[in-house]
Amino acid sequence: MTVTTASVARRLNSTSEPPTLQQIYTGSDPSRAAERLLLGRAIAQREYYEPIFASRRPLLELVQTSLPSEDDNPLKIESVLRHKAVNDVADTVFSRAMADAIDRHPSWPAKQRIDNADRARTCGVWMGIKTCNNDHHTGVTAFCNNHKRCRRCARANAKKESDKLYLISEHLLRHQQVGYSLKMLTLTIRNSGNVLADVATIKRCWPKLYRSMFKSKFSAARSRIEIGPDNKTVHVHILIYCRFVDVKAISAKWQQLTGDSKIVDIRKVETNSDKKLRQACKEVCKYITDLDKWIKQHGIDEACDQIADLTLRLKGERFGESYGNFRAQVFKSTFNYAMPKPEEHDPTTCNICGATWARYEEVFEPRGPPRLTVVHA
Numbered sequence: 212m213t214v215t216t217a218s219v220a221r222r223l224n225s226t227s228e229p230p231t232l233q234q235i236y237t238g239s240d241p242s243r244a245a246e247r248l249l250l251g252r253a254i255a256q257r258e259y260y261e262p263i264f265a266s267r268r269p270l271l272e273l274v275q276t277s278l279p280s281e282d283d284n285p286l287k288i289e290s291v292l293r294h295k296a297v298n299d300v301a302d303t304v305f306s307r308a309m310a311d312a313i314d315r316h317p318s319w320p321a322k323q324r325i326d327n328a329d330r331a332r333t334c335g336v337w338m339g340i341k342t343c344n345n346d347h348h349t350g351v352t353a354f355c356n357n358h359k360r361c362r363r364c365a366r367a368n369a370k371k372e373s374d375k376l377y378l379i380s381e382h383l384l385r386h387q388q389v390g391y392s393l394k395m396l397t398l399t400i401r402n403s404g405n406v407l408a409d410v411a412t413i414k415r416c417w418p419k420l421y422r423s424m425f426k427s428k429f430s431a432a433r434s435r436i437e438i439g440p441d442n443k444t445v446h447v448h449i450l451i452y453c454r455f456v457d458v459k460a461i462s463a464k465w466q467q468l469t470g471d472s473k474i475v476d477i478r479k480v481e482t483n484s485d486k487k488l489r490q491a492c493k494e495v496c497k498y499i500t501d502l503d504k505w506i507k508q509h510g511i512d513e514a515c516d517q518i519a520d521l522t523l524r525l526k527g528e529r530f531g532e533s534y535g536n537f538r539a540q541v542f543k544s545t546f547n548y549a550m551p552k553p554e555e556h557d558p559t560t561c562n563i564c565g566a567t568w569a570r571y572e573e574v575f576e577p578r579g580p581p582r583l584t585v586v587h588a
Contacts, residue, residue, distance in 0.1 A: 230296065232257055232264065239297050245503035248511055249301040252308075262577040264300060270337055270574065271295050274348050299335065302363040305502070305511070306334045309360055312515035319523060330355040335363055337574045343561035344569045351571075359522045360515075362502050371553075372496040372531075376433055376450070377489055378551045379537055383452050384482050386546070388429045393482055395491055396449040398465055399474040402442055407524060409445040410436060414528075416468040417447055421534055424464055425453045428545060431536035435495040438521065440508040450480070450495045452536070495531070 230238070236250040253260040275292055310332035313324055334355040341349050355361050358368040380393060398417060400409050413436055421432055431452040438445055458477050466473035481487040505514040536542045542550040556562050 230268070230293070232261060232300065235264075235293070235296050235300055238293055243503070245506035246297065246301050248506055249304040250297070252511060253300050253304050260300070260303070263303065264296070266577055267299060267337060268292075268296065270340065270350060271299070273340065274350050298363075298366075303335050305362045305506075305515075306331050306355070308511050308515045309519065312512070312519040316516070316519050316523065318520075327357070330357065331361060334361055336576055339571050339573045341568045342570050342572070343564060343566040345561070345564045345566055347561050347563040347566075349562060360502075360518050365497065365502060369493060369496045373489065373492040374553045376492040376496060376537070378553060379431070379542070380450070380452070380488060380492060382551055383429075383431060383536060390454045391429060391452060392455075393450065393452050393480045393488075393491070394477055395480055395494065396451050396461075397446060397476040398449070399444065399446040399472060400469060401472045402444045406438060406443050406445065406521065410438075410525065410528065410530075412469060413445055413447050416465070417449070418532075418534075419468055420461070420464055421451075424456055424461060425451060426535065427454065429536065430454075430534075432534040433495045433537050434532050434534070435497065436530040437497075437501065440501075440505040440514070443521075448495050450491055 232250070232254045236247070236254055239246055239250055241247065253264075271292055275288060275295070310328040313319060313328040313331060316324065319327070333353050336353045337350055338353055339351040341351060354364055354367075356364055358365045383391075384393065398413070398420070400413050403409055417434060425432065429452070432449050433451075434447050434449045436445065436447045456477075458475060461477060462473045462475045465475050480491045502514070502518065505518060508514070509517065536545055539550045560567055
């Protein structure tokens with residue numbers, strides 16, 4: 212059955228009364244503390260945010276209700292819209308707070324500070340709607356593409372990378388070698404009080420550990436360095452496909468390489484569960500700071516200040532690496548064919564029916580009141 216925008220929108224009966232910020236807050240998950248803090252700020256500053264989200268709700272609805280649905284269930288569509296609204300509000304509040312943090316950071320060069328703050332502040336702004344001849348719609352939005360300090364872009368990038376990693380992991384498991392399994396390895400470095408030095412230590416020692424204890428013709432590993440919000444302890448998560456190695460031997464070798472760190476953890480990934488496998492892939496594809504953990508620990512403004520400072524000090528550093536058969540060249544050498552990749556969509560065509568986009572309509576978002584600075588004579 213073909214689902215039309217008009218028919219579903221009528222059954223939703225919600226276009227005339229979009230939810231208020233208070234209703235969005237009430238419908239959010241109470242266990243997600245960071246999200247609730249961000250939504251609470253939107254309510255406290257409703258004069259700025261209310262006009263923005265009142266204009267975005269019909270756009271979200273227009274795009275969502277043009278998607279095909281097996282059961283065409285209005286309640287299900289409304290649930291998806293509510294979830295998207297929560298994410299949109301929280302992401303926008305975070306982006307504005309991060310822009311303010313960059314603006315007030317004393318060490319950012321002036322031009323970079325202005326450019327990066329503007330990019331953060333405008334991330335998520337709707338620019339237009341594309342429509343095909345079959346009346347399917349998609350939104351065109353601005354993105355800052357800074358996965359290091361943007362909640363919206365970090366989530367999008369993590370999904371993209373984890374989808375790639377999932378396909379390769381699934382392939383390795385379908386062609387599983389005797390004695391090999393997929394594991395999650397975590398290595399922790401003793402906190403020296405110098406984040407840059409601790410990151411450098413992990414980047415120097417982890418590849419040596421991989422080569423000495425795990426590397427083989429069929430092995431594969433994907434690492435992601437993370438900095439904890441409590442005391443900025445640096446650790447690395449690794450999804451690794453390898454033979455059995457005793458945890459005591461890993462700990463002893465890690466201490467030998469680092470000189471003072473021996474805390475390691477390794478556990479098998481439940482590969483019979485698709486959900487657990489996807490979770491493991493996501494864990495090693497997220498950014499170095501789990502942004503919501505930092506907000507929960509420090510509050511919005513302090514978290515943004517610390518993240519802005521960290522990302523400036525660690526500018527240019529790579530925090531994720533692939534090894535062995537998680538690398539395209541090694542994979543092809545091992546299996547004699549190209550590494551599997553998610554199918555890439557052609558942006559010039561509709562992602563639902565494949566038709567060429569027929570028209571584009573610009574969208575102009577309302578702006579909230581400007582931030583006022585009181586200057587005393």
